[in-house]
Amino acid sequence: MRTVRYREHGGPAVLTVEEVPEPVAADGQVLVRAEAIGTNVIDTVFRSGTSPWPRPLPGRLTGDVVGRVAKTAGPFRPGDRVAGLSEDAAADLVVLDADWITRVPESADPARATVLAMTAPLALGLLRAGRLAAGETVLVQSAAGGVGHLLVQLAILRGAGRVIGTASTEAKRDFVRRLGADATSYAGVEGPIDLVLDAVGGDVFDAGLEVLAPGGRMVTYGAVGGELPTAAARRLYELKWVTGFSMLAHRRAFPAAARADMAEAAALFAAGKLRPVVAERVPLAEVTRAHEILDARANLGRVVLIP
16 A cells, blocks of 8 residues: 655655555554545644654654544444544555544545544634633634634634634635634734634744733644744733643543544534635645645645545
8 A cells, every 4th residue: 555754854855655564453443544634734844854843754644534444443344434633644544543533424525524533623622722702802823724724713603702814925814804704914913812823833923922912822732833932931921821732632631522622523514614625635646746735835724635
């Protein structure tokens, strides 16, 4: 079967599609034949070697997989359609943790359904961690991206009084406005903001902290800019609250809440209230093109690999 590896750090050209033996599911795992693989922008940082959280070589791509169960495991049967997060996702066959799989409706577009694995539950977890209250003002950094465009929708559904989304181009800002938010450049944000959600880090994190209201909350959930954010204590003395969020840590610490987020995401998706946008569907064999799009931050919504 095919899988994607990189054996050195660098640009998209270091990605190669290789032939490897089929993986074997252990106890508590499910073997799934992939239909669609939602890419994660953090993998461009891992691939480039600039991540604050380095990973060993050869590198593998994470992702949110939708597919059909290939072998029986637990409550799942061959042919069942499921979604799950994988640390080795860009492949024809993928092993998933049976405890963190969600079922996918037969009628669902597999590329859009990739958000059910991790991306939509992540967005819900971020809003939970940020203690969003009805009527508050929310700032979503990188609002046109795979997670950002879901955060905009979910913040509105959760009763935010105003949602502001930052984006780097006018085309992206138009996209954010169509989602129902106000949109601005990264430099154009004005406070006070009750809740800031940031996966960029670096200067973008600092700017978000600057406009945060006293009593406001910031949730940082990544560093796709390559620079791990830090908060000066003097800013926290202004009664500004900052926390980090990791989906894997959330699952370990609060499994019941994490499963509730998965169930809520699936219900909103099934009801048509959560509308994932697929920017590009790229054949697995052209994975370098998918990463070129991600590197350029050119996507409006999610980039999905199709085996």
